[in-house]
Amino acid sequence: MPDNIVIQDFEPHEHDHGHCMADALREAERVCAQRGERFTPLRRTVFELLWSSHKPVKAYELLAQLALTHDRPAPPTVYRTLDFLQEAGLVHKLESLNAYIGCGEPGRSHQGQFMICEDCGVVAELDDEVLTAMIDTNARKIGFKVNDETIEISGLCRQCQ
Amino acid sequence: MPDNIVIQDFEPHEHDHGHCMADALREAERVCAQRGERFTPLRRTVFELLWSSHKPVKAYELLAQLALTHDRPAPPTVYRTLDFLQEAGLVHKLESLNAYIGCGEPGRSHQGQFMICEDCGVVAELDDEVLTAMIDTNARKIGFKVNDETIEISGLCRQCQ
């Protein structure tokens, strides 16, 4: 099994987060440029809010944060921006939480598997291709053609056990 | 790999569904009795509505169906009943759809993996213990302790391809 399945590990609660953010922003700019799409100030702001921690953020939390810098933002502003970022592969939605989180490795196409700490809320992102292949095998057994995977595991991270 | 991972296969659109329903009801009664809990008329009705097809049902659809036989039911009636059935392991929630579906094999403790047809809406339920073990292995690598899995695969069933 390859070692590179961890896309975004649980970060120690103290780490150089400015570095994470800077990396993510650079990647986002690159991805948008490559797709011929615009990384507008609004999109950048929402993206930064999502990367302000390694925890998922809810849409209405984003809205509240936006309200600090913008004038009376409304839900569609946030949801449209999230849609854009998701289509660009820069953000994932966690269905089990109705919350959103920055993708640890945009550019490469993947669905991702998420480990969500129930205690501190921090999320790790994996991409185990062997696992994906096994799901595909199971699907084939019953004649199913896979389009999309939602894999979200909740439990406790090392620090919270 | 064992053959018994398919808990609930995609049923042909024409099959003896009365049989599915009867089996499910018998199992539900057994599970409730064993847990020392009551399978009340309301719970039975909701359960039957969930088993009226092999497709997931939304809470407000259940509410509308209930309205045909009950007097002005309100959301808490449905959600409480769904909570009960989920805790008893008789029903699963599909997070990616905000919808609910009868469990194909209550009694045995499992989380289940779901294959959801985007076209006809029918859902198959699997329980691949090898897959679960692999997720556990991945989790252990980053010091994560698994409590709960959400695995929902969307795509096309054989008949809809």
Place this chain on the structure above:
DNA sequence: CTGAAATTTGTTACGCTGTAACGGACACCC
């Protein structure tokens, strides 16, 4: 440049999903 077309964002209004809190009804058990 400049005006037309396309994209992005603002705004209003609303629909769907889910829960808190309280009170009444019913089953169960001594």
Place this chain on the structure above:
DNA sequence: GGGTGTCCGTTACAGCGTAACAAATTTCAG
């Protein structure tokens, strides 16, 4: 048959998400 706990009804509201249309901004051909 009275007390206790479970179940259900009811009201009210909080959280999640979208439709539809208007205004602003960017882009790009001419």
